[in-house]
Amino acid sequence: MAKIKIPYSTTFVDAEIPDENLIAVLESKAHHFVPDVNEEQLVERALDNPIDSESLEELVKGKKNMVIITSDHTRPVPSKVTLPIVLRRIRKVNPNIDITILIATGFHRATTHQEMLNKFGEEIVNNEKLVNHVSWDKHDMKYVGILPSGGELWLNKLVMETELLISEGFIEPHFFAGFSGGRKSVLPGVAGKETVLANHCSEFIASPHARTGILNNNPIHKDMIFAAEQAKLAFILNVIIDADKKIIHAVAGDPQKAHEKGCEFVTELAVVEKKPADIVVTSNGGYPLDQNIYQTVKGMTAAEASCAEGGVIIILSACNDGHGGEAFYKYMAEASSPHEVTKKVLQIPRDKTLPDQWEFQILARILEKHTVFIVTDQCDKNMIESMHIKHSFTFDEALQKALEIKGEKASITVIPDGVSVIVK
Known part of the structure; x- marks a missing residue:
């Protein structure tokens, strides 16, 4: 069993991944770079x-x-x-x-x-x-x-x-x-x-x-x-x-x-080679970038770049400050599906752009292709789920649900810090 440290809030979560499922860990070399001075x-x-x-x-x-x-x-x-x-x-x-x-x-x-x-x-x-x-x-x-x-x-x-x-x-x-x-x-x-x-x-x-x-x-x-x-x-x-x-x-x-x-x-x-997988695990780099769902979309895009079509994204993000934008929340929560969000937003003229539009546009793009779990014990479960995102209190719970969706033999790529890499 592989144990990988994932940033979460001001600390880390030790994510355990079965060796037979894990195909790659994609990390920025910045995390291991040692400068010559302080x-x-x-x-x-x-x-x-x-x-x-x-x-x-x-x-x-x-x-x-x-x-x-x-x-x-x-x-x-x-x-x-x-x-x-x-x-x-x-x-x-x-x-x-x-x-x-x-x-x-x-x-x-x-x-x-x-x-x-x-x-x-x-x-x-x-x-x-x-x-x-x-x-x-x-x-x-x-x-x-x-x-x-x-x-x-x-x-x-x-x-x-x-x-x-x-x-x-x-x-x-x-x-x-x-x-x-x-x-x-x-x-x-x-x-x-x-x-x-x-x-x-x-x-x-x-x-x-x-x-x-x-x-x-x-x-x-x-x-x-x-x-x-x-x-x-x-x-x-x-x-x-x-x-x-x-x-x-x-x-x-x-x-x-x-x-x-x-x-x-x-x-x-920061450039890492994508390793397409059925399940991609990532984070928003911990505090302060994982304070809300709005910012968490950033880490999701790294996972999106290495997730197979129809795959599952698990992102650890505290989101202790809630959704991060009222317009962002409402546009997602009031839509019947992510596809509806995408269809509507692409019809909005440049001079009529809505507050937070860019964030719900990108989130909808990801949710149209993938199932997304946010792992947090610091944010309202109902609010997360109303935005067409799934919620888990722990990483183990999210991984089990993801394996139920994609099968016990599903391939897994881990990107410990999603905002630190350029996936190509």
């Missing part, structure tokens, strides 16, 4: 060697104010490590600069005070100016122009009115933007509701180029690059992390060039 030194080295850019110190000289975009509570950016270094280096050359830290919530809810403490630490929360971006508050937005896709570009006024804009984030495979990080801190990070909806339209989500690990010809990525350029994003610090959310690599400098270098590093570690 986390702080990796960040310092990246900032000492900016890619195609002046140094951060040169950029802040003579500036009266600046905005640092950082990620929200749903992203495991190790800001307790990165932000103190960035702030120290800025104030060393410009001690009087007015700094606003803008939390890129995108289309998510605001980050709570406690979540800020967890993410940034007391020193930053108590002494720095932190602001939650609220995408639906039009008073906080400024009209900037038209996206390549034709949608309106609205960005947070703080971003458009500051003298210097930089961002921090992390790079991992992303299920429709190709990769997270870089330009994504602007769109959707600090963009207005209308802009996020236009960028995440059903036409783009359905594009074969809007997939994990793909940037070339990705229409969503193209809009994001344009938005970052219009915002005059001047500098980024992006890190790559392992399964323990520890930094193993960092890039800094030009928002596009540095991001591309980071994506190359991730690609080298």
Whole structure:
């Protein structure tokens, strides 16, 4: 019996898989990558060697104010490590600069005070100016122009009115933007509701180029690059992390060039060869990405890429924060079937995109082809099942049900961390 550690909430589950059923374990090499220096030194080295850019110190000289975009509570950016270094280096050359830290919530809810403490630490929360971006508050937005896709570009006024804009984030495979990080801190990070909806339209989500690990010809990525350029994003610090959310690599400098270098590093570690199986077991990488069903769709896409038609996907995800989006929940729960969701969503014009549409579009696509079990003891069973997803309290229970569906000799592939791999 094989025993495989699967991330779940802030811990791990030891999943036992019969040897005769297990055909592959697909893992990112990032989880076994050992850097030559510690986390702080990796960040310092990246900032000492900016890619195609002046140094951060040169950029802040003579500036009266600046905005640092950082990620929200749903992203495991190790800001307790990165932000103190960035702030120290800025104030060393410009001690009087007015700094606003803008939390890129995108289309998510605001980050709570406690979540800020967890993410940034007391020193930053108590002494720095932190602001939650609220995408639906039009008073906080400024009209900037038209996206390549034709949608309106609205960005947070703080971003458009500051003298210097930089961002921090992390790079991992992303299920429709190709990769997270870089330009994504602007769109959707600090963009207005209308802009996020236009960028995440059903036409783009359905594009074969809007997939994990793909940037070339990705229409969503193209809009994001344009938005970052219009915002005059001047500098980024992006890190790559392992399964323990520890930094193993960092890039800094030009928002596009540095991001591309980071994506190359991730690609080298994250690409795994698919092993089609009757049952695929995965996770959403544990906390903070497995807080809700909305985010859990990301991990499902990795399993989808290696699951045989009509197969079963088992995903371990705490979902302790519930569904993660009212529109997302209602569109799934009120439909008679996933097929109905797909049929309706593909008829929605680009300029009429609904909130959370991209998420229920992808979930419906997966559910049309596969049976999906969410394993959690922290989320309402009835809510999960009302969304056409099956529920199990334990992994053993889910595996037994999956074997009943596909047969005792069913083949099983395990992807311990579904959001960390690019399945090809």
